[in-house]
Amino acid sequence: MASAPENEKNASAPEKKTLTLKSMINNEEFVVDEHVALQSVTIKNMVDSDCAGDVIPVPTISGEILALVIEYCKNHANPSASEDDLKKADAGIVAKDIYTLIDLVLAANFLDIKGLLEVTSQKIADSIKDLPHQDVREIFGVENDYTPEEEAAVRAEHDWAFEGFP
Amino acid sequence: MDTILCDELLQEIFHRLPLSSSSAVSAVSKRWLRVHRSSKTVLSLRLSPHNCTPPSLSTFLSHFPFLSSLSLTSPAVPDGDTAAFSDRLLLSAASSCPSLRHLRLSTGPISLFPLLSLSTSCPHLTSLSISLSRPLSLYWLALFHSLKDLFVVFTGEFVSDQFDSCFQQADAELKLETLGLTGIRQGDFGFAWLWRSCKKLKKLQLRSCEGIGDDASPSSFVNCLKGVEEVELRTCRTIVDEILLKLAENCTSLMSLLVYDGGSREGLRQFISRSRCDLQKLDLRLPLDLENNHLLAVAESFRGLSSLRLQSCCLVTGEGLRTIGLAMSYRLEELALINCDVVEREPGLLTTLGQCLRRLRKLDLSYNEMLVDKEFVSMIASCNYLSELKLRGCKGLTNAAMVLISKSCKNLESVDIMYCGGIKAEAVELFVMNCPRLRRVQVEESKISDVARSRASSKFIEVVV
Numbered sequence: 001m002a003s004a005p006e007n008e009k010n011a012s013a014p015e016k017k018t019l020t021l022k023s024m025i026n027n028e029e030f031v032v033d034e035h036v037a038l039q040s041v042t043i044k045n046m047v048d049s050d051c052a053g054d055v056i057p058v059p060t061i062s063g064e065i066l067a068l069v070i071e072y073c074k075n076h077a078n079p080s081a082s083e084d085d086l087k088k089a090d091a092g093i094v095a096k097d098i099y100t101l102i103d104l105v106l107a108a109n110f111l112d113i114k115g116l117l118e119v120t121s122q123k124i125a126d127s128i129k130d131l132p133h134q135d136v137r138e139i140f141g142v143e144n145d146y147t148p149e150e151e152a153a154v155r156a157e158h159d160w161a162f163e164g165f166p
Numbered sequence: 167m168d169t170i171l172c173d174e175l176l177q178e179i180f181h182r183l184p185l186s187s188s189s190a191v192s193a194v195s196k197r198w199l200r201v202h203r204s205s206k207t208v209l210s211l212r213l214s215p216h217n218c219t220p221p222s223l224s225t226f227l228s229h230f231p232f233l234s235s236l237s238l239t240s241p242a243v244p245d246g247d248t249a250a251f252s253d254r255l256l257l258s259a260a261s262s263c264p265s266l267r268h269l270r271l272s273t274g275p276i277s278l279f280p281l282l283s284l285s286t287s288c289p290h291l292t293s294l295s296i297s298l299s300r301p302l303s304l305y306w307l308a309l310f311h312s313l314k315d316l317f318v319v320f321t322g323e324f325v326s327d328q329f330d331s332c333f334q335q336a337d338a339e340l341k342l343e344t345l346g347l348t349g350i351r352q353g354d355f356g357f358a359w360l361w362r363s364c365k366k367l368k369k370l371q372l373r374s375c376e377g378i379g380d381d382a383s384p385s386s387f388v389n390c391l392k393g394v395e396e397v398e399l400r401t402c403r404t405i406v407d408e409i410l411l412k413l414a415e416n417c418t419s420l421m422s423l424l425v426y427d428g429g430s431r432e433g434l435r436q437f438i439s440r441s442r443c444d445l446q447k448l449d450l451r452l453p454l455d456l457e458n459n460h461l462l463a464v465a466e467s468f469r470g471l472s473s474l475r476l477q478s479c480c481l482v483t484g485e486g487l488r489t490i491g492l493a494m495s496y497r498l499e500e501l502a503l504i505n506c507d508v509v510e511r512e513p514g515l516l517t518t519l520g521q522c523l524r525r526l527r528k529l530d531l532s533y534n535e536m537l538v539d540k541e542f543v544s545m546i547a548s549c550n551y552l553s554e555l556k557l558r559g560c561k562g563l564t565n566a567a568m569v570l571i572s573k574s575c576k577n578l579e580s581v582d583i584m585y586c587g588g589i590k591a592e593a594v595e596l597f598v599m600n601c602p603r604l605r606r607v608q609v610e611e612s613k614i615s616d617v618a619r620s621r622a623s624s625k626f627i628e629v630v631v
Contacts, residue, residue, distance in 0.1 A: 102170060109175055117178065125182035133193040140170055142195045151193055158189040160212045161226075 019043070020055045021066060028063030029055070030070055036077045040069075041112035061107045065100070068093055069107050072116050090115075094123040098139055101127065173201050180205040203229045210237040213255065213273065223255060227262035235268040256280040260287040268293040275299035275321055278306060285309035297321055302356045308338035308363070317346040317371075324353060338363040345390075346371035350379060358382045364390040371398040377405060384412070391417045398424040407433030414441040422447040426477075431455035438463040444470045447500075451477035458486030465493035475502035475530070484512035491522035498523050502530035502556075510536040520545035527551055532558040532582070539563060543570045550574060556582040558608075565593035572600040582608040591615050598622055606630065 017034040021043075038044045043056060058066060075081060075089045094101060101124050108116040128136055137144060146154070171179075180202050183191060192199045209230060213223070227233065238255055252274040259269070260280065266288045275297045284291070285306065293315040299322030307313065340363045350357070350372070357379025367390045378387050394417055399406050406428035413420055414436060420443035434453060438460060445468040450456060456479050464471065471494060476482070487508065490498075501523060503509050509516065509531065520526075526549050531537060537560050546552070546567075552575045557563060563586055571578065578601055583589055594609055595618040604627050611631040614622075622629050 105175060105178075106171070109172075121175070121178040122182045125179050125187075128179075129183055129187045131190065133190040136190060136194050140194075142198065144194075145196050146193070154192050154199060155189055157192070160214075162185065162188070162210050162212075 019047075021070070022055050022057050023061055023063040023066050024057050024059045025062045028066065030063075030066060032070055032073070033077070036070070036073045039073045039076060039113055041114075043111065058111075060110065062103070065103045065107050068096075068100075068104055069111060069113065069116065073113070076115060090119045094119055098124065098127050102140070176201045177205045200229070204231055206230055207232050208235040209233055210239070213238060213240045221258065224258040224262045227259060230263070232265070233263050234265060236263060236266055237270040238273050240273040253277055253280045257283055260284040264288060266291055270295040270317075272297070278303060281306045282309065300324055300354070302354060304356050304360050305335050305338075307340055307342075307360070312341070314341055315344040315346075316342055318348070320347070320349040320351070320354070324351075335359050340364050341366055343367060344369040344371070346373070347375060348373040350375040350377055352377045352380065354379055355381045358386045361386040361390045365393075367391075367394050369396040369398075370394055371400075372402050372405075372409075373400040375402045375405060378409075388412055388416045393419050395419050396422040398426075399428060400424075400426040401428065403428040406430075407436075410434070410437035411440075413437065413443075417441075418443050420445060422449075424449040425453065426451040429453045429455070431457070431460075434460055435463065438467050441467065444468070446470055447473040447475075449473075449475040449477075449502075450479065451504075453479060455481065457481045458483055458489075461486035461490050465490050470497065472497055473500035473528075474498060475500070475504070476506055477502070477504040479506050479508075482506065482508055484508060484515040484518075487515060488518055488522075491519045495522040496525055499525055500528040500530075501526060502528075502532075503534070504530055505533040507534075507536075509534045509541075510538075513541065514544075516541050516545035517548075520548035524548070525551060528554040530556040531560060532556050533560070535559060535561045537562050539567045542567055546571055547574050551577055553577050553603075554580045557586055558582050559585040561585070561587045564588040565590055568593040568597045572597050576601075577603055579603050580606040584608050584610065589613070591618075594618055598627065 018031050019034050019037045021030045021032060021037065022028070034047070037056075038047065046056065061069070072090070072093050075086060075093075081089075094104070096104070101120055105117060105120040105124060108120055128139070131139075136142070144151075176198065180191065188202070191202050211223075227236075236259060238259065240251070240255075252271060253276060255273055256271060256276055257280045259266075260283055264287055267290055269284075269288070269291060272295075277299075281296075286309075290312050291310060292312050294310070294313060295317040297319035300320065302320060307316070337359065340360075342364050343366055345364060345367055354377065358381045361378070361382055370390070391412060394413075397409075397413060397420060399409060402409075406425060407430055410425075410429065410433050413423075420441070423445060424447075426449075429450070434456060448464065448468065448471060456476070458481075461482060464474075474490065474494075487503075501519070529549065529552055531542070539562075542560075542563060543566070547570065555571065555575065555578060557567075565588075568583075568589055571581075581597075581601075581604070583594070591613040592615075594607075594613045595615045598604065598607065598618040598621050604625070606628045607622070608630040614629060614631070619629070621627070
């Protein structure tokens with residue numbers, strides 16, 4: 001851990017390429033080291049195929065969410081971070097309300113960042129696992145298309161059909 | 167509109183939900199139900215004629231396109247025709263789940279026709295668990311080309327028209343690696359072919375068997391033992407000695423042997439002294455005749471032994487166990503002395519074992535009800551590498567023992583202290599707070615204080631009650 005600042009110094013010695021990510025929702029811009037941004041497979045594909053200009057526009061993702069994504073990428077681009085450190089940092093990033101988490105999982109999916117998608121999905125699962133289905137409907141804006149009979153049948157199913165292989 | 171998350175993202179989340187959330191998630195909407203079902207690969211159904219008929223089973227299963235493991239049980243058997251009910255269930259399952267890899271049917275015995283149908287509709291089946299009724303036939307196995315694990319329970323009465331042994335089927339090349347058979351009786355036929363056709367067997371489990379098939383010659387049975395690495399014999403009293411002798415003479419690959427309830431003094435002695443295998447694990451329960459001599463021979467013959475489990479061995483004394491301890495001092499990683507009164511009878515024995523067995527990782531002293539702190543603590547003080555400790559039902563242990571465990575065993579990851587009346591909630595709390603690597607603790611719910619519970623959840627410690 002003591003060597004972390006030194007590493008950073010060494011890494012910054014050669015000239016570093018940066019990319020600018022711009023949220024198209026509120027026009028916020030973020031200047032990011034290229035190797036940090038390249039953890040997004042979507043951005044990597046754009047850079048590899050020379051489709052990326054100086055500023056990469058990111059549609060449908062707000063600046064607030066983009067900041068979280070970049071924080072995640074920075075943490076995971078740091079070679080001297082231990083597994084425990086990363087776990088703690090990830091937990092901090094996803095310690096958000098459910099609506100932010102839904103935006104974040106959409107962003108992770110759009111930018112194709114597998115690790116972020118996984119931790120966010122896990123956090124969403126943890127947040128909704130004990131909720132009644134009416135609350136889940138409300139959070140995700142789902143309309144109930146069951147008749148009361150159908151809903152009762154689906155719920156009864158769980159008395160005799162369950163996951164697992166005893 | 168329910169389009170915030172696409173199906174793939176919903177699946178990502180569903181995969182991470184615990185089973186208890188299934189019901190709520192399915193009740194959200196029809197789309198969520200569909201996505202939830204298609205996220206499932208493993209399913210168990212508890213069927214009764216009230217909730218399921220074979221045609222409705224077919225329809226139901228067609229909603230699970232990615233099912234790879236299916237288990238069907240029926241607690242209440244419909245009146246009369248149980249065999250026909252199971253057969254029709256199997257036919258429905260087979261036709262609806264073509265990508266099935268693991269199938270377990272505990273709904274009653276199956277007849278030949280649905281098995282033939284299963285072999286064509288589920289060609290990738292690798293594991294099958296069923297029951298068959300007499301008269302027995304096993305030739306259908308040759309049709310299952312991917313099958314690696316087979317478990318069969320034999321049921322039913324003998325019929326006068328037993329299997330026609332003149333009808334000799336040519337040997338097959340079965341790929342079976344694990345074979346578990348329950349309930350072979352004297353007078354059963356049809357096994358010679360099975361033994362001859364199993365040339366790749368790695369694991370053999372026999373339970374409540376009185377024989378190995380009346381048509382099976384010793385040489386045919388020996389054929390399947392040649393490459394076997396693991397053998398488990400449970401309540402097979404009449405055939406244990408015979409099988410042990412065959413193993414000793416013909417099997418050099420054996421690594422793990424388990425014998426529960428059986429094995430005579432002479433049979434065990436012959437196996438231990440004559441076997442040429444490099445046994446790693448030995449697990450014996452209720453070997454009534456197991457004596458010190460056997461343990462001395464084990465120490466001599468099986469120099470590579472890393473796990474020794476003894477349950478309810480009443481003739482063994484401290485002398486035998488001390489010899490094992492000295493001979494195995496740098497190899498043994500797992501020791502179980504479950505309900506062995508020698509542990510309580512001989513003061514100082516555990517101390518010696520602890521001092522000898524420096525590499526011990528797993529220790530199980532369950533159900534030694536009279537075991538007291540002083541004896542136990544003097545052993546545990548030397549077991550610094552212990553990662554797993556089971557003390558279930560040790561009623562004589564108290565809070566003091568828990569304090570010493572947390573001081574001596576800094577590498578402990580899993581502990582079972584269920585039914586230990588002398589260990590109270592305050593000691594459990596102290597223990598959970600002071601065990602840095604603890605991952606799992608089994609204890610009564612009433613002994614988990616709020617402090618212990620919140621520590622457990624913040625440190626990802628699984629509490630099993």
